[in-house]
Amino acid sequence: MAVPVETRRPASPSRPPEGSRWTRDVIETKVFGVLRWVVIVGLVLVTLFPFYYMFILSIRPLDSLLRDPGSLAIPFGELDWSSYRNIMTPQEGGGQGFLRFMGNSAMVALGTVLISLLVAIPGSYAISRLNFFGRRQISALFLAVYLFPSILLAIPLFTFFTRLGLRGQLVALLIVYVAQVIPVTIYMLRNYFDTIPTSLEEAAALDGCSRLGVLRRISLPLAMPAIISNGLFVFMIAWNEFLFALLFLVNTRSNWTVSLGLSQLAGSIEVPTTVLMAGSVILTLPIIIIFFAAERLLTEGLTAGAEKG
Amino acid sequence: MSSVKKDVPAGPAASAAGPRGRRKLSPMAREEQRAGLTLLSPTLILVLVMVVLPILWTLVLAFQRVRILNIRTAGIFGPYTVANFESVFSSSFFTSLGTTLAYSIFGTAGAIILGLIAALALRKPFKGRTLIRASMLIPYVSPIVAVTFTWTTMLDPQFGLINYWGKRLLGWEESIPFLSERAREVSFLGLNFEIPTALIAVIVFEMWRSFPFAFLFLTARINAIPDSLEEAARVDGATPIQRFVHIILPQLLPTIAMLSVLRFIWTFNSFDDIYLLTGGGGGTEVVAVTVFNFLTARGDIGAASAQALVLAVILGLMVGIYIKFFGKKEEVS
Numbered sequence: 001m002a003v004p005v006e007t008r009r010p011a012s013p014s015r016p017p018e019g020s021r022w023t024r025d026v027i028e029t030k031v032f033g034v035l036r037w038v039v040i041v042g043l044v045l046v047t048l049f050p051f052y053y054m055f056i057l058s059i060r061p062l063d064s065l066l067r068d069p070g071s072l073a074i075p076f077g078e079l080d081w082s083s084y085r086n087i088m089t090p091q092e093g094g095g096q097g098f099l100r101f102m103g104n105s106a107m108v109a110l111g112t113v114l115i116s117l118l119v120a121i122p123g124s125y126a127i128s129r130l131n132f133f134g135r136r137q138i139s140a141l142f143l144a145v146y147l148f149p150s151i152l153l154a155i156p157l158f159t160f161f162t163r164l165g166l167r168g169q170l171v172a173l174l175i176v177y178v179a180q181v182i183p184v185t186i187y188m189l190r191n192y193f194d195t196i197p198t199s200l201e202e203a204a205a206l207d208g209c210s211r212l213g214v215l216r217r218i219s220l221p222l223a224m225p226a227i228i229s230n231g232l233f234v235f236m237i238a239w240n241e242f243l244f245a246l247l248f249l250v251n252t253r254s255n256w257t258v259s260l261g262l263s264q265l266a267g268s269i270e271v272p273t274t275v276l277m278a279g280s281v282i283l284t285l286p287i288i289i290i291f292f293a294a295e296r297l298l299t300e301g302l303t304a305g306a307e308k309g
Numbered sequence: 310m311s312s313v314k315k316d317v318p319a320g321p322a323a324s325a326a327g328p329r330g331r332r333k334l335s336p337m338a339r340e341e342q343r344a345g346l347t348l349l350s351p352t353l354i355l356v357l358v359m360v361v362l363p364i365l366w367t368l369v370l371a372f373q374r375v376r377i378l379n380i381r382t383a384g385i386f387g388p389y390t391v392a393n394f395e396s397v398f399s400s401s402f403f404t405s406l407g408t409t410l411a412y413s414i415f416g417t418a419g420a421i422i423l424g425l426i427a428a429l430a431l432r433k434p435f436k437g438r439t440l441i442r443a444s445m446l447i448p449y450v451s452p453i454v455a456v457t458f459t460w461t462t463m464l465d466p467q468f469g470l471i472n473y474w475g476k477r478l479l480g481w482e483e484s485i486p487f488l489s490e491r492a493r494e495v496s497f498l499g500l501n502f503e504i505p506t507a508l509i510a511v512i513v514f515e516m517w518r519s520f521p522f523a524f525l526f527l528t529a530r531i532n533a534i535p536d537s538l539e540e541a542a543r544v545d546g547a548t549p550i551q552r553f554v555h556i557i558l559p560q561l562l563p564t565i566a567m568l569s570v571l572r573f574i575w576t577f578n579s580f581d582d583i584y585l586l587t588g589g590g591g592g593t594e595v596v597a598v599t600v601f602n603f604l605t606a607r608g609d610i611g612a613a614s615a616q617a618l619v620l621a622v623i624l625g626l627m628v629g630i631y632i633k634f635f636g637k638k639e640e641v642s
Contacts, residue, residue: 024548025546025548025549028548028549028550029548029549032549036429036430036433039426039427039430040430040431040441043426043427043430043445044441044444044445046517047444047445047447047448047517047521048444048447050448050456050459050460050463051447051451051459053459053462053463053470054455054459057462065468066468069467069468069469069470069473070470070473070474070477072470119351119352119355120352122348122349122351122352123348123349123351123352123353125348126344126345126346126347126348126349127345127349130341130342130344130345130348131338131341131342131345132341132342132343132344132345132346133342134346135345138349138353141356141361142356145356145360145361147574147624148360148364148578148621148624149577149578149597149617149620149621149624150578150580151578151580151597151600151601151617151620152364152367152617152618152620152621153360153363153364153367154601154604155363155367155370155600155604155610155613155614155617156362156363156364156366156367156370156614157359157363158604159366159370159375159610160363160366162377175359176359178355178359179355179356179358179359179360182352182355182356183356186352211344236450239452240450240451240452240453240454242452242453242454242581242585243580243581243601247604247605258452259452259453259454259455260454262454262455262458263454263458263585266458266461273462273468276458277458277459277462279455280454280455280456280458280459281455283452283454283455284451284452284455284456287450287451287452288447288450288451291443291446291447291450292443295443295446298450299443299446299525303525303526303529
């Protein structure tokens with residue numbers, strides 16, 4: 001699109017035939033042409049710099065950081081991976097035990113993905129396809145839930161799980177996460193089901209397929225891209241979650257998630273900054289990998305999910 | 310099974326016709342009704358039990374004297390009192406409400422403006438644009454704990470990068486404790502200003518973290534604008550600024566309005582960012598952080614509930630506005 005603009009301009013009949021080359025149009029086009037690149041470079045720097053800084057600090061020895069805090073080059077001579085060793089080693093081995101925290105995070109996040117999909121696929125199908133009493137009210141309810149402050153939910157759930165004696169358990173976290181992501185999941189999947197032509201399902205129904213059979217054999221395979229992107233999206237939400245992990249698990253170290261572990265260790269003086277930066281890298285890396293592996297699916301899913309709520 | 314087969318001829322016609330009020334009581338419609346509710350029931354039960362019921366319970370808790378210590382003995386029908394609300398409104402609630410508002414308004418506006426600038430700058434294709442577009446979303450999807458921690462380190466007064474280079478290149482006399490300083494005197498053109506350092510720092514962070522969201526939506530919308538519109542304006546001699554103001558901006562306004570409401574609600578609720586960056590210190594205590602402190606540090610469940618409830622009522626009004634203005638369009642699309 002940009003190329004024809006540039007080449008067509010000199011020949012364009014609408015250009016003022018008079019001599020002056022410096023019309024407002026020409027000046028603006030030139031200024032914005034330059035400004036555009038300045039903005040792009042600036043934005044890329046601003047977005048990516050913190051991640052670069054995070055990584056650089058994680059591979060520097062602590063004393064070099066304290067000696068020269070302004071250095072941004074990768075220190076080839078003094079490259080130091082010991083922070084990663086420290087953060088991953090179990091606590092009994094003198095490390096911070098992040099391997100275990102990663103296991104906890106992965107378990108909760110995968111569990112959330114599985115359960116929320118299992119529950120939301122039939123639900124979103126019903127909202128998209130079937131006409132039943134209260135459908136609009138239920139849609140509105142999910143929208144409201146999606147927009148409500150999680151701190152409001154935190155209090156009763158905290159009280160509830162304390163009473164049940166489940167507060168330090170990963171299961172409690174799992175249940176809360178599923179309830180939290182369900183509205184988004186429903187919206188994302190419903191939008192996708194809406195785009196699948198009904199004629200395909202009707203054809204299957206005419207051939208004698210039951211309603212569940214139609215869902216399983218026709219709609220589900222067609223909705224696969226949406227289901228996968230939604231699953232990844234939910235995984236990211238659950239992996240990144242902090243508030244409920246902090247509220248529920250703070251007293252049981254063995255059940256900490258990576259986010260919680262990092263935030264708790266950041267408060268203590270004994271753990272050096274470089275080690276915590278290694279922890280940050282470890283926490284961020286899975287998300288960045290997932291994001292770049294499924295970038296197109298995820299951005300589409302994100303817009304679809306948020307547009308509706 | 311047999312009943313399904315019998316109804317099938319009516320099926321396609323009915324579902325293609327869309328809303329069908331008159332056939333409400335036909336066996337087909339009743340079957341659909343039952344199937345719909347059955348398929349939805351797991352979701353519905355989960356949301357009712359884990360979300361709606363707890364919210365109602367907050368309502369009850371807000372009117373009781375419940376503390377962590379007597380959490381096991383407090384009942385649903387306990388003695389009710391408005392003492393919690395009295396203490397909420399007599400304490401610093403309005404200060405933190407003001408902070409929350411300032412944080413949400415400036416954070417939202419900043420993120421949307423930055424997102425708009427990014428969307429416009431990346432509008433025309435060039436080599437590597439896809440990669441740059443994708444990288445620009447990283448702040449939004451990254452774990453909040455990791456990014457706040459990186460920012461805290463960057464802004465650290467002792468070995469933070471910003472203060473190091475500020476002192477070297479910008480001639481700062483001393484380190485600025487960005488995340489703990491309440492206010493700083495700044496003189497500009499002979500005038501002295503007091504600027505809220507920590508509040509500005511958390512707002513800048515919020516802009517950084519959520520501009521990708523605005524960028525994503527605005528890019529999608531810009532791509533949907535037909536080229537012919539702009540081409541016509543160009544032929545008529547409109548300059549780039551004029552084309553933006555008269556052609557592009559009007560097309561983006563609905564998206565910007567939707568983003569403003571959504572981002573405002575989310576920023577208004579947000580807890581993690583500020584708790585992790587400043588812990589609510591330096592004049593950045595938003596309502597969500599106050600609620601959290603009441604709940605954990607003081608163990609005062611009743612007061613925490615009362616505050617959360619006031620927050621929710623304010624938000625409920627905003628959600629109401631959102632649904633009123635955007636809910637209708639949703640049904641159409």
